[in-house]
Amino acid sequence: MPSVSSVDSRTRLSPNAVQNYILRACRREPLPLNDPGVLRDLVKLASGEKLSPVLVMSFDEGADIADGYHRVSLAYALDPFAAIPLRIASFSSR
16 A cells, blocks of 8 residues: 555646546546535535545556545536546556
8 A cells, every 4th residue: 555655746736627538537427416415516616615626546447536526526517528627646556
């Protein structure tokens, strides 16, 4: 298991990513707009609060959304082609 410091050194901020690409890469379907977590993020967004970047973990065998699945689903519901802030952490056994 990698240490926190090694994870931090392999995490990079990507300026933006289109959420339907994130969902496809992680083999996930978006949550419905009536999901409680998606609604909570919608309320935050409507009140002018900025949402945190999405964290995607990249592995040798694929990728997964580690933090921000509700935010990606909300963005997808509002505009499937809008760009959202993204952080990518890479884990490789090589």
